[in-house]
Amino acid sequence: MKRVLVADDKPTGRELVRTVLENSGYEVFEASDGSEAVNQAQQLQPDLIILDIHMPGLDGFGVIEKLRRLEQFAATPIIALTASAMMGDRERAMAAGFTGYITKPIGLSALRAEVARLLR
Amino acid sequence: MPDQRFRQLLEAAPDAILQVDEEGRIVLLNRVTEEMFGYPREELLGQPVEVLIPEELRNAHGGHRARYRTQPATRAMGTGLALEGLRKDGSRFPVEISLSPASSEEGFHVTAIVRDTTERKLAEDRFRAAQEQYTKKLAETNRELELRSREIERADRLKSEFLASMSHELRTPLHTIIGFSELLGEELEGPLNEKQKRFIQHIHNDSMHLLQLINDILDLSKIEAGRLELRPEPFDVATVVTESLASIRTLADAKMLSLETVLDVPAALEADRLRVKQVLVNLLSNAVKFTPDGGQVRVEAYIRNGLVAFTVSDTGVGIASEEHQSIFDKFHQVGATAKGVREGTGLGLAITKRLVEEHGGTIQVESEPNRGSRFTFTIPLQRPGRKANA
Numbered sequence: 001m002k003r004v005l006v007a008d009d010k011p012t013g014r015e016l017v018r019t020v021l022e023n024s025g026y027e028v029f030e031a032s033d034g035s036e037a038v039n040q041a042q043q044l045q046p047d048l049i050i051l052d053i054h055m056p057g058l059d060g061f062g063v064i065e066k067l068r069r070l071e072q073f074a075a076t077p078i079i080a081l082t083a084s085a086m087m088g089d090r091e092r093a094m095a096a097g098f099t100g101y102i103t104k105p106i107g108l109s110a111l112r113a114e115v116a117r118l119l120r
Numbered sequence: 121m122p123d124q125r126f127r128q129l130l131e132a133a134p135d136a137i138l139q140v141d142e143e144g145r146i147v148l149l150n151r152v153t154e155e156m157f158g159y160p161r162e163e164l165l166g167q168p169v170e171v172l173i174p175e176e177l178r179n180a181h182g183g184h185r186a187r188y189r190t191q192p193a194t195r196a197m198g199t200g201l202a203l204e205g206l207r208k209d210g211s212r213f214p215v216e217i218s219l220s221p222a223s224s225e226e227g228f229h230v231t232a233i234v235r236d237t238t239e240r241k242l243a244e245d246r247f248r249a250a251q252e253q254y255t256k257k258l259a260e261t262n263r264e265l266e267l268r269s270r271e272i273e274r275a276d277r278l279k280s281e282f283l284a285s286m287s288h289e290l291r292t293p294l295h296t297i298i299g300f301s302e303l304l305g306e307e308l309e310g311p312l313n314e315k316q317k318r319f320i321q322h323i324h325n326d327s328m329h330l331l332q333l334i335n336d337i338l339d340l341s342k343i344e345a346g347r348l349e350l351r352p353e354p355f356d357v358a359t360v361v362t363e364s365l366a367s368i369r370t371l372a373d374a375k376m377l378s379l380e381t382v383l384d385v386p387a388a389l390e391a392d393r394l395r396v397k398q399v400l401v402n403l404l405s406n407a408v409k410f411t412p413d414g415g416q417v418r419v420e421a422y423i424r425n426g427l428v429a430f431t432v433s434d435t436g437v438g439i440a441s442e443e444h445q446s447i448f449d450k451f452h453q454v455g456a457t458a459k460g461v462r463e464g465t466g467l468g469l470a471i472t473k474r475l476v477e478e479h480g481g482t483i484q485v486e487s488e489p490n491r492g493s494r495f496t497f498t499i500p501l502q503r504p505g506r507k508a509n510a
Contacts, residue, residue: 012296016303023308054288083291084284104295105331108302 001027002119003044007037007063008052008081013104017050017081020108021115034058038066045072048119050102053082053093061096068097077118081106136234140169142227144185156236158208169232174206189228192221197232205234214241280347287338294334297327329465336467340450343474350395350478352503354388357421357428364400365419371408372417380418389428391499395475402472403432403495409464410493411436426501427481433494439487447485448473472497 004026008014011032018028029044031037034055041049049067053060060080067073079100080093090101100114130137130148136156139148146164154161157172164171170178197203197217205215214237222229301324303309305317312320342348365379372379389396400419407417415435422429439447446452451466476483476497487493 010292010296012300013292016296016299019303019309020299083288083295104291105298105327106295108299108306 001025002048003027003029003046004115005029005031005037005040005044005046005049007031007034007040007050007055007060009033009055010052013052013081016106017111020111024112024115026115034060034063037063041067041073042070046076048115049076049078050081050115051078051098053080053084061093064097079114079118133233134235136236137231138164138169138234139222139229139231140185141229142189144169144182147226147229153234156207156213156234157205163208172205174204174212185230188219188221188230192228192230194218194220205236213238276345279345280342283338283341287334290334291331294327294331298324298331301327333465333467336465336471339471340467340474343471343478348475348478350392352390352392354390355393357385357389358383360393360397361400361419361421364397364404367401368404368408371405375408375411375413375415377408377411377414378416380416382418382420384422385428387423387501389499390502391479395479396499399472399475399497400430400432402468403497406464406468406495407432407434407436407493410434415492423501424498427498428501429496429498431494431496433492435492438489438491438493439485440489441487444485444487448483 004021006014006017006021006028007030008017009032014030014032018030021028029040029046031040035058037049037051038058040046051060051063058066060082064078064080067076067078077099078097079102080098081102081104082089082093083104093101100118102111102114130150131152133150133152136153137148137150138146138153141147146167146169149161149164151161153159153164157164170181173181195218197219203215203217204212206212216235216237218233220231220233222231301320304312305320305324339348361381361383365381369379404417404419411417411434417432417434420429420431420433443452448469450470452470473483476499479499481498481500483495483497485493485495
């Protein structure tokens with residue numbers, strides 16, 4: 001079973017993604033902030049990570065910067081999840097090393113498709 | 121010159137005229153000299169001219185006189201200096217003096233013409249004061265303007281930051297509302313009865329509507345604040361039309377509408393691809409929304425006079441002529457003709473018009489109630505300010 005780590009400071013946001021992905025047959029783990037995401041990632045070595053960009057403390061950009069420096073996460077697919085709708089955000093995320101980009105509110109099929117694409 | 125006529129000439133002058141001999145003694149003076157300096161003639165005659173000069177300058181004056189003797193010429197005295205005369209009563213007044221050499225059988229003389237410039241100096245001082253005050257005021261106004269413009273810049277920045285964070289804060293709860301309602305509607309967590317399904321659909325639809333409103337308001341605010349940044353790139357019109365049609369095809373199919381395209385744009389269009397697509401999708405969604413089942417929606421694009429003209433026409437309910445202008449206003453919803461259609465934000469056409477205009481194009485509508493609508497917008501082939509062969 002493929003493992004997915006979801007980091008989002010909002011519990012409802014985590015539950016939504018968890019439910020959708022569990023329905024699709026993934027094993028889902030949660031982190032409620034950036035530092036926890038970094039720790040969890042190192043312990044669990046997930047197949048895919050979904051990071052909310054906007055988290056207090058270490059934000060999504062901070063997390064990916066730490067993870068991408070580690071050998072073990074050099075090739076892990078990491079999806080940015082953001083409620084920001086500003087032009088140029090996607091480019092910034094891609095430049096920071098994200099492999100996928102999904103805006104909130106998510107369409108469930110878009111989320112499923114993006115995860116499936118990156119885990120194929 | 122006869123002495124009488126010489127005297128008359130001397131006395132007719134408005135300035136003080138006096139003559140001094142080689143030793144600097146006053147040998148000739150007119151009445152104006154007496155009045156100006158406050159001495160009777162006989163008191164001055166034979167006196168060193170220095171009595172008419174402020175004390176602190178008297179010593180130097182002998183030297184000046186000696187130098188003038190070596191280079192005699194008609195000229196102004198002390199050019200650029202603020203010269204002063206000394207009256208008998210000790211008071212001083214500003215003067216202008218011009219000197220001329222006058223040789224006669226009695227030896228080398230110098231004629232001095234002295235003008236009291238008190239009045240002129242007063243006027244000049246007043247003028248200078250007024251000028252200084254004006255300059256000061258101007259500087260103050262400039263400073264104020266600069267402050268004001270800095271304030272406006274700051275307010276503008278705060279406004280966009282506010283918009284960005286407001287959009288973010290509104291979208292975050294919408295994310296879970298939309299997500300969970302969609303999730304429930306999928307019935308993966310258990311079957312719903314018809315009523316529950318309908319209710320969930322209502323929640324989902326209206327939260328999507330709210331999302332559209334948030335997006336539209338953000339768009340419009342950016343446009344109105346002049347913060348919309350167009351990202352022009354050359355692209356193929358046919359591809360964008362195909363993509364736009366794809367995004368409304370499901371809705372069109374549900375209403376059994378036929379979609380037609382007539383494209384004749386051989387050149388690439390240089391414009392903001394996403395924004396042009398947004399305009400097309402907007403017009404196409406309206407066409408689909410306002411066209412009854414089984415109708416027709418048609419997209420055309422062709423080049424005319426350096427512009428690409430796009431038309432989106434439908435066989436829908438149409439728009440009364442009195443609304444042809446106001447449909448492009450914010451929050452205007454088409455009135456009588458739109459019975460039963462209610463899910464727009466009232467911002468779509470306002471945004472559409474501004475997006476077209478930001479590109480340097482225009483948009484207009486031809487329509488009659490129950491005869492369909494035809495929207496035409498133009499986008500310059502090249503970005504404004506760039507030549508075709510550049």
